[in-house]
Amino acid sequence: MKLKGIFSTVIAIAFGLLVLVGYLFGVNADGTPSLLGQLESFILNVAVILAGFAILVGIINLLIVHTGKVRQMQTGAIYSTILVVTLLITFLLGLLAHYNLPFIRSLYNGAFLSIQLPIETSLMALLVVTLTYASIRLLRRQLNLFSIIFLITAFLILVGTAPWPFLGDVPILSTLRAWIAQIPAGAGARGILLGVGLGTLTTGLRILFGSDRPYGGRNG
Amino acid sequence: MSDFLLGMVGFGVIFLSAVLMGIFTALRRRSPSAFREIPAFTRLRQAIGRVVEDGTRLHVSLGRGALVTPQSASAMAGLTLLRRLAELTSSGDQPPIATSGDAVLAILSRETLKNASQASAQGVFDPSAGRLTGLTPFSYVAGALPAIRDEKISANVLMGNFGVEVALLAEAAERENTFTLASSDNLAAQAVLYASVQEPLIGEELYAAGAYMDAGPLHEASLKVQDILRWLIIAVILVGVLVELLRAVGIL
Numbered sequence: 001m002k003l004k005g006i007f008s009t010v011i012a013i014a015f016g017l018l019v020l021v022g023y024l025f026g027v028n029a030d031g032t033p034s035l036l037g038q039l040e041s042f043i044l045n046v047a048v049i050l051a052g053f054a055i056l057v058g059i060i061n062l063l064i065v066h067t068g069k070v071r072q073m074q075t076g077a078i079y080s081t082i083l084v085v086t087l088l089i090t091f092l093l094g095l096l097a098h099y100n101l102p103f104i105r106s107l108y109n110g111a112f113l114s115i116q117l118p119i120e121t122s123l124m125a126l127l128v129v130t131l132t133y134a135s136i137r138l139l140r141r142q143l144n145l146f147s148i149i150f151l152i153t154a155f156l157i158l159v160g161t162a163p164w165p166f167l168g169d170v171p172i173l174s175t176l177r178a179w180i181a182q183i184p185a186g187a188g189a190r191g192i193l194l195g196v197g198l199g200t201l202t203t204g205l206r207i208l209f210g211s212d213r214p215y216g217g218r219n220g
Numbered sequence: 221m222s223d224f225l226l227g228m229v230g231f232g233v234i235f236l237s238a239v240l241m242g243i244f245t246a247l248r249r250r251s252p253s254a255f256r257e258i259p260a261f262t263r264l265r266q267a268i269g270r271v272v273e274d275g276t277r278l279h280v281s282l283g284r285g286a287l288v289t290p291q292s293a294s295a296m297a298g299l300t301l302l303r304r305l306a307e308l309t310s311s312g313d314q315p316p317i318a319t320s321g322d323a324v325l326a327i328l329s330r331e332t333l334k335n336a337s338q339a340s341a342q343g344v345f346d347p348s349a350g351r352l353t354g355l356t357p358f359s360y361v362a363g364a365l366p367a368i369r370d371e372k373i374s375a376n377v378l379m380g381n382f383g384v385e386v387a388l389l390a391e392a393a394e395r396e397n398t399f400t401l402a403s404s405d406n407l408a409a410q411a412v413l414y415a416s417v418q419e420p421l422i423g424e425e426l427y428a429a430g431a432y433m434d435a436g437p438l439h440e441a442s443l444k445v446q447d448i449l450r451w452l453i454i455a456v457i458l459v460g461v462l463v464e465l466l467r468a469v470g471i472l
Binding site: 020023024025026027028029031044047048050051054055056057058059061062064065068074075076079116119120123124126127130131133134135137138141150189191192193194195196198199200201202203204205206207208209211212214215216 | 222223224227228230231233234237238241286287288290293294296297299300303323324326327328329330331332335348350351352353355356358359361362363366369370384385387388390391394405407410411412414415416418422423424426427428430436438439442443445446449450453
């Protein structure tokens with residue numbers, strides 16, 4: 001391993017351990033925050049500030065990727081052009097909005113409220129169609145007992161959640177929905193979450209062992 | 221239970237896991253482990269073979285798990301798989317693409333791809349391959365969709381923290397007739413992926429990717445430790461149920 005790799009690994013393990021012990025022993029027996037707890041919050045605050053700078057780096061990366069697409073006239077270059085232009089306009093508006101100019105501020109807010117918000121809401125609506133289509137395709141792709149149980153459960157939850165036309169709320173359906181959600185689905189969800197928790201624990205330990213090193217060096 | 225006592229219990233569990241991981245890693249060096257077959261990983265290996273042969277690209281989407289949140293573990297599992305996949309496809313013409321919805325994750329994915337290319341004699345590094353595509357759930361998905369459609373992708377791996385919006389990525393991959401393996405630590409996303417993806421991974425299978433793709437002995441040891449801890453939790457739950465039952469009938 002190169003010197004840079006060793007250095008970054010030592011730093012990552014040391015700070016990982018500090019945050020871990022700060023999390024576990026962040027409070028004294030009398031309930032007051034311990035030195036380790038204060039150190040943990042300080043390190044996390046620094047991490048949040050660094051993550052803020054990382055957003056700037058990420059946006060520059062986004063700009064470079066899309067200007068590259070426009071320069072090379074790749075497929076979808078027109079969308080990349082729109083992205084670059086709107087990104088620069090929004091960035092400028094964001095900078096100018098700090099000077100408390102009412103017109104600029106309304107334009108800046110308008111970019112979110114009149115463009116981004118409706119587009120994201122439309123995508124959410126599209127998701128409903130996508131999921132309905134995916135559910136139909138599920139039976140074609142894998143016709144087995146689990147797929148059938150999955151679809152029947154989804155159907156029962158759906159009919160038990162929404163009131164029926166002319167009938168309103170059907171008590172047996174809403175009772176059935178509540179039973180499915182609280183007993184079998186609740187138990188299954190807890191089982192899955194326990195598995196996810198255990199996976200999270202061992203992933204964290206691999207990073208503390210220096211086995212997984214996304215920041216540099218060879219994994220293993 | 222006081223916070224201090226909870227901390228002590230947490231420390232005990234973590235210490236036990238660390239010791240077991242060390243023991244299993246040492247044992248693994250003597251004899252290789254055998255795990256149950258997960259068909260998704262077998263098909264992923266086949267898909268990697270096709271990526272190398274066809275001269276197409278692999279797309280790895282890492283989700284939006286910010287590093288200062290508990291969801292970062294799924295992102296880390298995704299980065300480990302990205303590293304391994306980048307090494308396995310290094311003999312191909314095209315390096316993999318990694319998209320993410322968190323800036324730190326994008327930087328780490330770029331670094332991972334760079335390290336993987338340096339580790340391989342034939343590795344090619346494309347600086348634009350590790351990308352941030354958006355910072356909100358839907359902008360991230362909208363930014364990742366053109367990568368699936370326009371960049372000669374023949375295999376997609378969606379692994380990390382996603383919400384239900386991941387269905388749009390899965391649908392785009394399906395339309396392009398590409399292989400798709402997907403997993404998320406989010407319950408709603410897992411349900412959505414079960415319905416919309418060829419090869420969904422459920423629950424802790426997300427964290428098993430490294431072990432199944434030969435990422436190192438510590439990954440295999442992790443799986444064994446997870447199994448032991450799972451049995452411990454089952455035992456604790458059963459004992460708890462028994463104690464409550466005995467208390468209810470007045471024996472305790």
